[in-house]
Amino acid sequence: xxxxxxxxxxxxxxxxxxxxxxxxxxxxxxxxxxxxxxxxxxxxxxxxxxxxxxxxxxxxxxxxxxxxxxxxxxxxxxxxxxxxxxxxxxxxxxxxxxxxxxxxxxxxxxxxxxxxxxxxxxxxxxxxxxxxxxxxxxxxxxxxxxxxxxxxxxxxxxxxxxxxxxxxxxxxxxxxxxxxxxxxxxxxxxxxxxxxxxxxxxxxxxxxxxxxxxxxxxxxxxxxxxxxxxxxxxxxxxxxxxxxxxxxxxxxxxxxxxxx
Amino acid sequence: xxxxxxxxxxxxxxxxxxxxxxxxxxxxxxxxxxxxxxxxxxxxxxxxxxxxxxxxxxxxxxxxxxxxxxxxxxxxxxxxxxxxxxxxxxxxxxxxxxxxxxxxxxxxxxxxxxxxxxxxxxxxxxxxxxxxxxxxxxxxxxxxxxxxxxxxxxxxxxxxxxxxxxxxxxxxxxxxxxxxxxxxxxxxxxxxxx
Numbered sequence: 001x002x003x004x005x006x007x008x009x010x011x012x013x014x015x016x017x018x019x020x021x022x023x024x025x026x027x028x029x030x031x032x033x034x035x036x037x038x039x040x041x042x043x044x045x046x047x048x049x050x051x052x053x054x055x056x057x058x059x060x061x062x063x064x065x066x067x068x069x070x071x072x073x074x075x076x077x078x079x080x081x082x083x084x085x086x087x088x089x090x091x092x093x094x095x096x097x098x099x100x101x102x103x104x105x106x107x108x109x110x111x112x113x114x115x116x117x118x119x120x121x122x123x124x125x126x127x128x129x130x131x132x133x134x135x136x137x138x139x140x141x142x143x144x145x146x147x148x149x150x151x152x153x154x155x156x157x158x159x160x161x162x163x164x165x166x167x168x169x170x171x172x173x174x175x176x177x178x179x180x181x182x183x184x185x186x187x188x189x190x191x192x193x194x195x196x197x198x199x200x201x202x203x204x205x206x207x208x209x210x211x212x213x214x215x216x217x218x219x220x221x222x223x224x225x226x227x228x229x230x231x232x233x234x235x236x237x238x239x240x241x242x243x244x245x246x247x248x249x250x251x252x253x254x255x256x257x258x259x260x
Numbered sequence: 261x262x263x264x265x266x267x268x269x270x271x272x273x274x275x276x277x278x279x280x281x282x283x284x285x286x287x288x289x290x291x292x293x294x295x296x297x298x299x300x301x302x303x304x305x306x307x308x309x310x311x312x313x314x315x316x317x318x319x320x321x322x323x324x325x326x327x328x329x330x331x332x333x334x335x336x337x338x339x340x341x342x343x344x345x346x347x348x349x350x351x352x353x354x355x356x357x358x359x360x361x362x363x364x365x366x367x368x369x370x371x372x373x374x375x376x377x378x379x380x381x382x383x384x385x386x387x388x389x390x391x392x393x394x395x396x397x398x399x400x401x402x403x404x405x406x407x408x409x410x411x412x413x414x415x416x417x418x419x420x421x422x423x424x425x426x427x428x429x430x431x432x433x434x435x436x437x438x439x440x441x442x443x444x445x446x447x448x449x450x451x452x453x454x
Contacts, residue, residue: 041392070328087328168343178344182396184305185403186327186344225388256307 004093006194008055008068026066027051027194039218039252041226048222051194052255054090057102058121058157059140067221067257069192072168072176073101075160078115082172083158089258091119091142097164097191097206101175102157109152112145118156126154164190166204179253181217181224186256190214195231197253217253224254263454264360266352267293269380270369272421275441277449284448288355290347292381298322303338303351309386310335325354342407349403356411362454364444365418368404370397371425378423401429408433419444 006024030036031046038044047065055068062068073088083103091100102119109126112118120128120141128137132146142159162175166188170176178186179197190211191198195218202213218228233248265281267273267289278297281287286300291309294302301323304310310326318324319334327343329335338345342353348368355363369378372394382390408416412435418424421441430436447454 169340180306183399184346185399186305188344225392259307259311 003193005052005054005069005090005099005192007090007092008053008060008062008066022061022066024053025060026053037228039223039226039228041223041252043223043225044220045222048220050218050220050228050252052192052219052221052257053194054093055258056091056140057089057104058119062258062260064259067259069177070256070258071099071101072170072178073103073160073162074170074172074174075101075103075158075162076173077113077158080172083116085169088162088175091159094161095163098161099164099175100159101162102159104157106155107158109149109154112147112149112156114145114147117142117144117159119159120154120156122153122155124152124154126150126152128154164188164192166190166200178256179217179219180256181251181253189255192219192255195219196250197255216247216250218250219253219255221255221257224252227251262360263362263364264288264355264358265364265366266348266355266368267299268348268365268367268369269293270367270371270378270421270423271380272369272419272423272441273367274380275421275445276366276419280448284454285360286355286358288351290351292384292386294318294322295381301325301351301354303347303354305338305345305347305350306386312386325350341410342403345403345407346400348400349407352404352416353407353410356407356414360414362415362417364439364454365404365416366444367421368400368418369421369424370400370427371423397425401427405429405433408436411435 008025009023027049029047029049030044052069060068069090071088074082074085077083086103086105088101088103091102094100120139129135131149133141133143162173165174165176168176177189179189187199189197190200197217197219198214201215203210227249230248230250263285265287288301289299291304303325304313305327314330314333314335325336325338327338329337338350339353342350372378377388377390377392377394381387416436417439419441420438
């Protein structure tokens with residue numbers, strides 16, 4: 001799989017009760033680099049950067065400067081059917097095409113489904129430990145419900161594992177992340193890392209013959225103009241003595257993102 | 261409703277008086293059009309500008325479609341079938357869903373001006389510079405072709421201005437035809453008949 005997608009999060013610091021510190025919220029922006037190499041379109045500002053970072057609501061704080069990846073999910077419930085297509089967020093990567101995700105449709109105390117995983121979004125007066133959460137629960141805690149809950153005013157987001165799909169209305173257990181290139185058309189992603197994404201040009205499955213034909217793009221949150229040289233290659237164009245199918249110059253793609 | 265007008269932001273549409281056009285039917289527009297004119301419905305799928313539109317409160321007062329409406333913004337979701345499409349093709353589909361019989365496509369230039377970016381709003385916030393290379397039009401062509409074929413009983417008329425590029429794929433669609441902009445302007449400005 002390679003390195004998993006970096007996730008946007010915060011740390012409470014090394015000491016007890018330390019102030020929350022943003023961790024992995026983005027890559028070094030061009031203004032912080034001594035000799036930045038931007039895209040050929042030179043459209044990235046000093047506050048922007050190449051590469052993308054995922055994120056775990058409700059504990060992260062996306063912004064226009066440091067957005068997080070937006071996803072469309074249809075989490076499977078314990079019976080196997082989907083809880084519905086909804087906006088979601090990535091909690092962490094589980095495989096090359098598989099992620100632990102949350103559904104931003106809130107579920108109130110008293111409406112939990114036994115056996116369904118949740119992430120606490122608002123602690124409120126809910127006695128979370130009585131319903132399957134660990135005793136040290138807090139906002140962001142993931143647990144599997146052992147009860148429908150009670151009458152507290154806490155809330156949670158449904159959580160599950162979903163696999164990337166070539167459909168923006170994914171079936172149960174599937175999800176979609178979209179990107180745009182050159183116009184506002186939303187195109188689905190078949191594989192995503194911090195630096196690159198693949199589309200579904202090779203076909204709508206993960207067969208080897210399909211994957212090798214998928215087109216690779218350089219990811220970012222800000223621009224789709226120009227090209228960048230793929231790391232590890234030296235050619236300045238997609239010609240010459242390169243392996244067949246290899247891309248040296250990559251188009252930039254904007255990964256769909258959340259800024260607030 | 262008999263006719264509807266869908267506005268792209270290619271520069272050819274600048275020849276059309278939009279206030280006058282309102283008398284002939286509902287107008288569907290895209291993205292930054294709202295800065296200058298309030299259409300019957302506005303569509304924006306570009307995230308930065310769609311968020312700006314929703315933040316401005318525009319969607320609370322006017323009909324506005326986007327992919328992911330912000331809660332309580334008043335924005336409406338785009339038709340699910342065309343979720344991934346660009347703003348212009350989605351606007352055309354909404355006009356069709358609204359029971360238009362004839363849909364006029366104005367400012368869908370689909371081509372560069374002297375090989376440069378062709379957009380009324382070039383050099384403004386959220387848009388490329390007028391010196392930038394043209395936007396790839398392949399997706400727009402494919403999406404509009406699909407929309408037109410999905411609504412075979414609706415006539416789609418593309419108003420051809422001086423900067424409008426002919427599209428061969430459109431010519432193969434049975435319910436599509438071109439109209440020269442001089443003819444179109446004469447009809448709405450003089451004869452008052454379309």
